[in-house]
Amino acid sequence: MFRDRADAGAQLLARLDRFRGEDAVVLGLPRGGVPVAAEVARGLGLPLDVIVVRKLGLPHEPEVAMGAIGEGGARLVDAELLGQAGVSIAQLSAVERRERATLERRVRLLRRGADPILLEGRTAIVVDDGLATGSTAEVACRVARTLGARRVVLAVPVGPTDAAARVPSADEVVCVETPASFHAVGQRYEDFSPTSDEEVAALLEAARRRTGRTA
Template sequence: MAIFPDRVAAGRELAAALEHHRGADAVVLGIPRGGVVVAAEVARALALPLGVAVVRKLGAPSREEFAVGAIADGVRVVDPAATRLHGVTPEELAAVEASERVELERRNRLFAETPLEVEGRTAIIVDDGIATGATATAACRAQRGRGAARIVLAAPVAPLRWLPEDTVVDEFVCPHREREFWAVGQFYDDFTQTSDEEVARLLARDLP
């Protein structure tokens, strides 16, 4: 059952749940692509800078929509239980990772050529939803590695039983924790894939 008309509406609701960060020394980092649409609404509502946290899911070769891990700059997250469940061999995982590293670099060049400074600041990392948590975890670890003083993970919807590791995330904000959860898209009326051009437009809109 859908909860949100689209990502813009989800972003507005998430912004309300993050209102206590208004005026903080913080940046909002969306996970491309769809997470940037949500993050743009959060950044606009809270008057905070908008950037990106580039990360790539490592999908199971047989079912790419199921994450067995994720990568970001200097970070590699792999879920051994997921790799066993989907029968992913080390060779298959290496091939998936090699392909995703190419896309990671492409997106870094396209969206994050001049990344926002996070050292000593609060990094609010936003996605349009959390399924397995692999990409969110990788994104948070990457920003911690860049020196963020505090990591806030924010998403409109996530599985009821999922929680981030407290060593990775200082605060988790999620207005909708759902018991029946199959995919993020089930909670949106419009979950159309976001284009590179839309992400670039949203980021450009936030430039001074």
């Protein structure tokens, strides 16, 4: 059980000490993953950034992902699903344009003008406040790899017992708690209050000051 996301980050940090001094970047999934990631990055002395991803939902079933996009032109498409669902190139392009615009707005809002930290040849430690279905974490790990990460580690405070199987694109999954009766991430927190965009931006700015990066 975790008091809040800061406590969860502190407990997760203890499982990640071997990455201290490594050429690595801690990437928080907005919004709730960023306070957890901030504790990890500060404790390890590593830079902190966000990894912003958007699902590309089927035109007539938006909840079903036919792919995903990330920054730097990162793009993942399930060609087999596209064929099965009869999605045309024009339909895919329309969905992607809409989600790309949303992604870019989110990036501007959270980064406030700062450049993303390059991942090429580095270890990407992707952090969220918990793992449920694993779909968002899987996409984030795949995008980190597309952006050049040499090794991708998913780190979460809590998840199901089969957490690693749910995120096959991660080289390693680190999870503090894997309760047998796990149903929802929020059940393992005493305080699971929503994280605001302003809090995310402030945490990123504090990390930039700590590591000498400026917007």
